[in-house]
Amino acid sequence: MRMPDAVWRKRAGLPALMDALGAERDEVRIVGGAVRDALLALPVSDVDLGTIHPPAESAERIARAGFKAVPTGIAHGTITAVLPDGPIEVTTLRRDVETDGRHARVAFTDDWHEDAARRDFTINALSAEAGSGLIHDHFGGLTDLDRRLVRFIGDPLQRIAEDHLRILRFFRFHARFGIGAPEPQGLSACARRANDLMSLSRERIAQELLKLLAVPNPAPALAEMLSAGILTAILPEIGGDGLDRLKRLVPIERELGLADPLRRMSALLPRDAALVDSIGARLKLSNAQRRRLVSASRGELDTSPSLLAHEIGVQGAIDRLLLAGDAAGVASLQGWQPPRLPITGSALIALGMPAGPRIAATLARVERRWASEGFPDRDRALAIAAEEAAAP
Structure with a gap:
């Protein structure tokens, strides 16, 4: 199988970059999400390249091709090539030497299979030759992609031990790409190792949770997480009431084209402003994000939509109206801004x-x-x- 032809494969500078990195000799490939999304006919925004060259040589080749080379992740082999249409990450093939569930120490390799083996899910381990687009599939990712199945590579418990964040990624990727119930072995491993999430920084948990909440419909995956005890390990305040609010919110947002991960997080949290603020602090959210969550949690709707927007801002009013299921009130505010008092x-x-x-x-x-x-x-x-x- 080959990658479908697409405009992004000919973006300014990309063919020249791949030639400089040895595309003709299969020394560079398109890897990861770009391959997966292209096969699913989804938009591709980020293009990542893998190469057999050590980071210093990659940087030299990038510079010789006329592009700026930025050592953005040199310890892990990543050089960013600054192309006219945006940056491209070029990462040397790697194998894990040591992992502790939060960080990994890597060694560089020229073995494509070895590099693919350290990835999390089979659908993320696909690579495509830069010139021909020929796809290399080491772990059955193409079959899983056809089945819309998110499956760990190898032993799920081992993958989770390497990086505890993969528990949350499992549910996010299932929410985005999966159909039906999560893959049983992966789900079981995540449930068994749920407490491993407590060792992660709150920032990483918040970032991953917001990514999950940004998928078109995160509610089924979150229901699985609640049932499996995953949410208890990171946000024990979330219960069935919050999940019910999220289930009511998602279709209204979809109808109005107003999906928002922070608002969805608000739906999950209790209707207690002080508790919500403490949760926001625990997750290391920004002050603006915390204020928005607190405002949405109050839920008072004893005024008109326009008066509410005047009092707390249009964004805050839309949050409260959507959480209350008032689609008509939200529609009345779209494109409207509160006027200023015409006197001083x-x-x-x-x-x-x-x-x-x-x-x-x-x-x-x-x-x-x-x-x-x-x-x-x-x-x-x-x-x-x-x-x-x-x-x-």
Whole structure:
């Protein structure tokens, strides 16, 4: 089997780069996700190359071809070639020397089979000759791709021992590529080793979980994770209620074209702002992400969509409306931005109010009334200001 022809295979600079790395002698191949996605007729964004050349030689060849060579992961053999249409990672073939579930020490090799054997799943171990597109399949990845089966290479327990994050990757890849139930041996191994996830940094867990939540429908995979005790090891606060909220949210997001992994995470978490904030801190999320999760967890919908958007921002309002199942409210906000109050504190001073802290407090009351009346024009805003300025 050969790779299908595609525009991305002829992107500016890529043929020249592959020639420089020895495409004619099968010294460089397209590897990993680009091969998998091309065979599934999915868009290919990132193109990774594997090569038999040591990193220093790869860098020299890249430079001789006229491209900038950046040693982005030199300890693991990765040189980034900066092409006109974007970067390409070129990685020397490797074998694991030592692993502890979080990090790996590698040695370089020129054996394509040995390099493929250290990958996680059979569908990720495919490689294609750079020139002809001839596909090399060492572990039955083509068959698994046809079956839409995500299967560990070799012993699943050994693969997980090498990198504990593969537990979460198993469910993410199944959610994206799999059909039906997860592969039984892999599922069993993940369940047995779920507590290994506790040794990982919270940042890595959060990143992988958000990637899972970004797939078109993560709910079935998350249901498997909940049943297998995987979620208990990383987010024990997630239960059936959260999964039910996610199941209701996904089709509404799909209908409106508004899928969002952070909002989906909010659906999974309890409706307790303080607890949600502590979870966000534990996962080392950014301050902006934590604020958004906390806002979404509050869930109050006692005002109109536009007034809610004015109070907490359009994004926050959309989060709450979607989580409440209000598709119509969300539709009313699409393309809409809250208007600005058409007067400032100077209008209150012109009405005779002395400068000072009372100005800000009065202006806030004016804005609340103005927004509650549907954002009327400046004349009405001035009239409201006059009433508030005259109030004792």
